Amino acid sequence: MTKINNNNSPWQNPLIYLLAFSSGFCIMSIELLGGRILAPFFGSSVHIWGSIITVFMLSLSLGYLAGGKLSTKNASLNRYGLIFICAGITVLPVAFSSQWIMEAIFLAIEDTRYGSLLASMALFFVPTVILGMISPYSVRLLVTDKDKSGQVAGFLYFVSTLGSALGTIITSFYLVLLFEVNDIIMVCSTVLILLGVSAMVFNRVNQQKQGRDSNVLNQQGTAHE
Amino acid sequence: MNKFIFTLVIISGLLIGSMVSTPILAKTIHSERSLYRNILVEENKGLRCLKFNVRSSKTQQSCMLVDDPQRLVFNYTKMLFSSLLINPNPERILIIGLGGGTMSNTLHQIYPKATITNVEIDPAVIKVARNYFSFFENDHITAVAQDGRIFIKRESIKKQQYDWIILDAFNGDYIPEHLMTQEFLQEVKNLLSENGVLAANTFSVSRLYNYESATYKSVFGDFFNVKNNNNSNRIILASAKPLPNNDEIASRALALRASLLPFNVDIIEISRQMLSTATTQDWPKNSPVLTDQYSPANLLNLKD
Numbered sequence: 001m002t003k004i005n006n007n008n009s010p011w012q013n014p015l016i017y018l019l020a021f022s023s024g025f026c027i028m029s030i031e032l033l034g035g036r037i038l039a040p041f042f043g044s045s046v047h048i049w050g051s052i053i054t055v056f057m058l059s060l061s062l063g064y065l066a067g068g069k070l071s072t073k074n075a076s077l078n079r080y081g082l083i084f085i086c087a088g089i090t091v092l093p094v095a096f097s098s099q100w101i102m103e104a105i106f107l108a109i110e111d112t113r114y115g116s117l118l119a120s121m122a123l124f125f126v127p128t129v130i131l132g133m134i135s136p137y138s139v140r141l142l143v144t145d146k147d148k149s150g151q152v153a154g155f156l157y158f159v160s161t162l163g164s165a166l167g168t169i170i171t172s173f174y175l176v177l178l179f180e181v182n183d184i185i186m187v188c189s190t191v192l193i194l195l196g197v198s199a200m201v202f203n204r205v206n207q208q209k210q211g212r213d214s215n216v217l218n219q220q221g222t223a224h225e
Numbered sequence: 226m227n228k229f230i231f232t233l234v235i236i237s238g239l240l241i242g243s244m245v246s247t248p249i250l251a252k253t254i255h256s257e258r259s260l261y262r263n264i265l266v267e268e269n270k271g272l273r274c275l276k277f278n279v280r281s282s283k284t285q286q287s288c289m290l291v292d293d294p295q296r297l298v299f300n301y302t303k304m305l306f307s308s309l310l311i312n313p314n315p316e317r318i319l320i321i322g323l324g325g326g327t328m329s330n331t332l333h334q335i336y337p338k339a340t341i342t343n344v345e346i347d348p349a350v351i352k353v354a355r356n357y358f359s360f361f362e363n364d365h366i367t368a369v370a371q372d373g374r375i376f377i378k379r380e381s382i383k384k385q386q387y388d389w390i391i392l393d394a395f396n397g398d399y400i401p402e403h404l405m406t407q408e409f410l411q412e413v414k415n416l417l418s419e420n421g422v423l424a425a426n427t428f429s430v431s432r433l434y435n436y437e438s439a440t441y442k443s444v445f446g447d448f449f450n451v452k453n454n455n456n457s458n459r460i461i462l463a464s465a466k467p468l469p470n471n472d473e474i475a476s477r478a479l480a481l482r483a484s485l486l487p488f489n490v491d492i493i494e495i496s497r498q499m500l501s502t503a504t505t506q507d508w509p510k511n512s513p514v515l516t517d518q519y520s521p522a523n524l525l526n527l528k529d
Contacts, residue, residue: 039403040517043372045346046260107382112375177525180518 009206012077016138017159019084019195023134024163026188029171030091031056033181034124037094041102042116051113055120056128063132070133071140077203080141083133084196090127091189095182098123135160255357259349266357272298273357275325275350278398286396287325287358294359295331296489301426302328303490304451304460307499308389310477310492311422311449311464315339315389319380319416321373321404322394323350326360331488333366342387343368344376346394374403377412386418392425400428402520405437409517410444417465425461433525437461438502439512447503451495468501 034052035044042048070079093101101122109115138156143149175184251269258264265276274288288298297303305328309315316339318332323345332341345351348370354360362368369376373394390413394404403409413423423445429437441448445463452459469477478496485492515522 036517036520040374040406040408041378043346043375044401044403045372106378112372173524176519177521180516182518 009202009209012202012206013142015199015202016077016080016141017156019080019199020134020138020156020160021163022191022195023084023087023131024160025167025170026087026091026192027056027060027128027131028164028167029175029184029188030094030124030127032168032171033176033184034120036176036181037098037123038102038116038119041106042112042119045112047113048116051116051120052124054117055124059125059128060132063129063134064136066129067133068136068140071137075137075140077141077199077206080134080137081196081199081203083130083137084192084199086196087127087130087134088189088192088196090130091185091192094123094127095185095189255353257349257353259347261347261349264347264349264353266353275353275358277396287327287354289325289327289358294327295334295487297327297331300453301458301460302331304453304495304498305391305393305424305426306485306490306492307449307451307460307462307495308391308422308424309481309485310474310496310499311462311469312388312420313477313481315422317385317387317418318342318389318391319387320344320391320393321376322392323354323360323368324393325358326351326354326368327358328391328393329366329368330358330360333363335484335488337365339365341366344371344373346370346372373401374409374412377409377416381412381415385416386421387416388418388421390416390421390423392423395425395427400433400522400526402522403517405440405522406515406517406520407440407443410441414444414465419466421465423461423463425463426458427461428458429522429526430457431526433522435508435512436515436522436525438506438508440515442502443514447501449499449501450505450507451499453498462499468503474499 031052034056035048038048038052042051067083102119105115105119105122109118135156138160139149139153142152142156171184179187251267251274253265254268254273255266256264262277267274267276268291271291272288273291275286277286290296290298315336318336318339318341320329320341320343323329323343326343329341329343332339343351343366345354345368351360351368351370354368360368373392392404392413394401417423425441427437441461441463445465447468448464449462449468450459451462474496478492481492513519
């Protein structure tokens with residue numbers, strides 16, 4: 001793994017912001033659809049939202065912790081991309097396995113509060129922890145200057161939370177009218193995976209280019225000697 | 226003499242009509258904010274009404290004449306009795322959506338031996354029904370505070386059966402979208418006994434009307450629409466069995482007429498408002514079906 005240095009392509013930071021925006025979008029889109037997914041088994045009372053929001057907040061908080069920790073060792077765009085790919089994959093059971101998971105919980109637990117809490121945990125905990133890792137990891141990749149670290153973090157939160165706001169309104173106003181719940185989940189998953197792959201490809205291309213540049217530089221250096 | 230009676234009927238009709246439609250002078254005798262909504266009980270000239278959320282006539286849930294509690298006020302509650310033309314002897318009745326509980330009370334008087342289960346999501350509504358609308362429970366009548374969908378799922382697991390299921394969880398304002406889907410209706414169908422009948426009181430307009438109709442048809446096959454031109458709602462009457470023909474309906478209506486008249490229900494008149502979708506399908510054939518995966522009912526119900 002190469003360490004992040006100041007010779008990055010000018011496109012790296014915009015790419016990171018784009019990824020952070022998309023993850024914010026997907027988190028809230030999935031959270032909003034969570035209400036839809038749970039309703040057939042646990043109803044649409046206020047405690048359903050209590051369960052969902054609790055699980056998302058808890059998962060995100062743990063994700064922040066884990067992402068921050070992970071960013072201390074060999075932080076790279078490559079690993080950053082891997083986080084997205086993992087998130088995209090772990091979102092898939094929300095679409096494919098939710099029925100039998102919720103049915104089992106519905107049969108086991110009579111009280112819809114704890115039923116919905118457990119179901120939210122089973123469906124959303126893992127992908128949301130992973131999605132939570134993205135924010136602190138983005139900060140690590142973006143910050144090069146200590147003095148500007150607050151500004152960078154602020155802009156990152158701006159971008160990702162704006163993504164969350166748009167994910168909420170676009171999903172609830174329009175997407176549910178146009179597509180099935182599972183289709184929207186699948187699109188989120190696909191987008192996350194594709195963005196992760198593109199981050200890794202970008203990283204590789206950039207490294208090769210840098211490698212060539214430094215070779216040229218070295219050759220020029222030796223030529224002068 | 227005839228003319229006199231005629232005038233009297235007109236005047237009393239206007240009187241009741243004005244009591245239902247002009248809430249301006251109504252006095253609020255109870256108001257509370259529950260977990261789900263604002264609940265208002267208003268009284269005007271002896272007519273007591275339960276309302277949700279705002280003070281408009283559109284949101285009246287249930288009304289009762291204080292001096293004559295068994296007289297049904299709303300047309301739609303009367304139209305629900307069309308169910309009896311499909312199954313004249315319901316013994317196990319399930320009502321989803323309590324309102325003031327007037328339906329439960331009335332049905333108990335007509336069928337004292339029938340068990341009536343009321344399911345209402347909001348415990349505060351059950352309390353208001355008891356305190357202000359004389360709703361009562363006894364060995365035959367129960368009220369359960371639960372989401373209708375969950376109740377029906379659990380009953381289905383217990384292999385319970387009902388002869389008459391009344392789905393009255395909709396009002397003009399907000400639609401619980403998980404009670405509109407194909408999967409939900411299939412769960413309801415599983416609860417119907419051999420002669421069981423489902424009566425759903427719905428308020429869908431614009432695009433939702435088509436989607437809703439297509440969804441009911443996909444689960445039950447042809448059904449009856451019961452409509453009265455004065456109302457924005459319709460009753461959907463569906464059964465697991467094939468629908469009875471006109472002669473059967475006419476003879477059943479005749480047999481029921483006398484027993485329902487004391488409750489202000491003219492079953493002959495109501496039987497004329499029933500229209501089978503086998504003969505009159507009033508929605509486009511290719512209308513999409515609502516499912517748990519796709520049920521934006523409230524968005525579809527926005528007036529274009």
